[in-house]
Amino acid sequence: xxxxxxxxxxxxxxxxxxxxxxxxxxxxxxxxxxxxxxxxxxxxxxxxxxxxxxxxxxxxxxxxxxxxxxxxxxxxxxxxxxxxxxxxxxxxxxxxxxxxxxxxxxxxxxxxxxxxxxxxxxxxxxxxxxxxxxxxxxxxxxxxxxxxxxxxxxxxxx
Amino acid sequence: xxxxxxxxxxxxxxxxxxxxxxxxxxxxxxxxxxxxxxxxxxxxxxxxxxxxxxxxxxxxxxxxxxxxxxxxxxxxxxxxxxxxxxxxxxxxxxxxxxxxxxxxxxxxxxxxxxxxxxxxxxxxxxxxxxxxxxxxxxxxxxxxxxxxxxxxxxxxxxxxxxxxxxxxxxxxxxxxxxxxxxxxxxxxxxxxxxxxxxxxxxxxxxxxxxxxxxxxxxxxxxxxxxxxxxxxxxxxxxxxxxxxxxxxxxxxxxxxxxxxxxxxxxxxxxxxxxxxxxxxxxxxxxxxxxxxxxxxxxxxx
Numbered sequence: 001x002x003x004x005x006x007x008x009x010x011x012x013x014x015x016x017x018x019x020x021x022x023x024x025x026x027x028x029x030x031x032x033x034x035x036x037x038x039x040x041x042x043x044x045x046x047x048x049x050x051x052x053x054x055x056x057x058x059x060x061x062x063x064x065x066x067x068x069x070x071x072x073x074x075x076x077x078x079x080x081x082x083x084x085x086x087x088x089x090x091x092x093x094x095x096x097x098x099x100x101x102x103x104x105x106x107x108x109x110x111x112x113x114x115x116x117x118x119x120x121x122x123x124x125x126x127x128x129x130x131x132x133x134x135x136x137x138x139x140x141x142x143x144x145x146x147x148x149x150x151x152x153x154x155x156x157x158x
Numbered sequence: 159x160x161x162x163x164x165x166x167x168x169x170x171x172x173x174x175x176x177x178x179x180x181x182x183x184x185x186x187x188x189x190x191x192x193x194x195x196x197x198x199x200x201x202x203x204x205x206x207x208x209x210x211x212x213x214x215x216x217x218x219x220x221x222x223x224x225x226x227x228x229x230x231x232x233x234x235x236x237x238x239x240x241x242x243x244x245x246x247x248x249x250x251x252x253x254x255x256x257x258x259x260x261x262x263x264x265x266x267x268x269x270x271x272x273x274x275x276x277x278x279x280x281x282x283x284x285x286x287x288x289x290x291x292x293x294x295x296x297x298x299x300x301x302x303x304x305x306x307x308x309x310x311x312x313x314x315x316x317x318x319x320x321x322x323x324x325x326x327x328x329x330x331x332x333x334x335x336x337x338x339x340x341x342x343x344x345x346x347x348x349x350x351x352x353x354x355x356x357x358x359x360x361x362x363x364x365x366x367x368x369x370x371x372x373x374x375x376x377x378x379x380x381x382x383x384x385x386x387x388x389x390x391x392x393x394x395x396x397x398x399x400x401x402x403x404x405x406x407x408x409x410x411x412x413x414x415x416x417x418x419x420x421x422x423x424x425x426x427x428x429x430x431x432x433x434x435x436x437x438x439x440x441x442x443x444x445x446x447x448x449x450x451x452x453x454x455x456x457x458x459x
């Protein structure tokens with residue numbers, strides 16, 4: 001599929017919940033599923049779920065989202081959070097990136113509680129991809145930034 | 159001999175009428191050179207992304223040498239452009255033609271140009287090193303063929319400390335496999351991050367400058383570079399972090415008229431354990447566009 005052929009995408013960030021899937025089905029748009037590095041939640045968790053539900057989707061790496069915003073291809077962002085705090089929401093790695101890009105492009109964002117998922121056995125940081133290590137062992141512990149959960153302040157989500 | 163070096167500074171060589179191309183796909187696990195004897199072989203490795211950036215410049219120039227009696231320069235540029243439509247191969251043909259007016263053979267012209275480019279690359283890094291703060295905590299994307307090694311040396315010459323944060327740069331992982339590898343090979347301080355971690359690093363104040371290459375630049379200062387550059391620039395602007403683009407030969411054109419190369423969808427999955435392209439629809443724009451309003455300064459070659 002070419003970029004020119006896609007429009008009005010629903011961007012999903014984080015592990016989809018039942019509530020989220022109902023919302024997606026209601027909107028009946030093409031769903032954009034990014035990888036969600038490092039865990040590859042998009043590939044390993046969200047896509048099998050959407051396939052089961054018969055929802056149309058398209059896959060992209062996380063760094064392609066900026067271009068899709070630039071080209072006005074994204075209609076709405078659905079951000080799935082782990083926890084709500086007085087300062088904002090806690091989401092998986094990359095949640096702040098998505099929330100800010102959405103805000104900067106003046107695209108509506110809706111938040112939903114995420115489904116609980118277990119990251120054990122999945123990639124934990126940028127050193128590996130789908131279980132394969134891409135850096136030298138000596139660099140593994142001290143030279144990779146850990147993929148911590150992120151706080152997205154309410155001021156960004158307003 | 160320089161203290162710091164990288165095979166990516168000159169990833170393509172010419173030896174005895176054979177072009178040797180460092181196979182970037184096999185890095186960091188193996189350093190293997192692919193021999194090129196025929197034009198179709200050169201086109202094929204370009205298509206397969208075995209080389210890119212400065213490597214494709216060298217491949218073009220050395221192809222101009224060894225196929226000089228078979229393929230005219232403009233035709234060569236057109237063949238290369240068909241494979242990589244975003245990059246300006248016709249410009250390389252023009253530069254070579256200009257150089258040929260001053261020298262007797264294409265071999266001499268090509269060697270002169272390559273040496274000239276390398277001198278300019280180092281000078282560009284000196285210029286940037288002078289601008290960057292001390293310490294310089296630099297966020298970078300993809301790979302600029304060893305230029306960050308030059309930058310590190312120049313920063314040291316200015317007695318400045320440096321630390322690099324490198325975006326893994328999916329789907330080809332050039333950040334991980336090339337930049338992180340070449341910096342760590344030289345024991346240069348660096349950390350690897352996922353492409354989506356840029357906002358959180360910037361928010362934490364870990365970054366004070368962003369440096370990226372550029373495949374194309376316009377006279378207005380708009381750039382086209384590796385996919386993921388645009389969000390980097392947008393977020394840098396949001397967090398008031400200076401964003402520097404390494405540019406060369408700006409053209410008086412509208413950046414939005416330049417064709418953005420879209421690669422086959424199976425390449426999105428190529429470094430994953432399994433190729434999912436038969437069951438998953440995917441897109442792969444390999445570049446994005448960053449307008450000058452998000453760029454602090456273009457560091458011209």
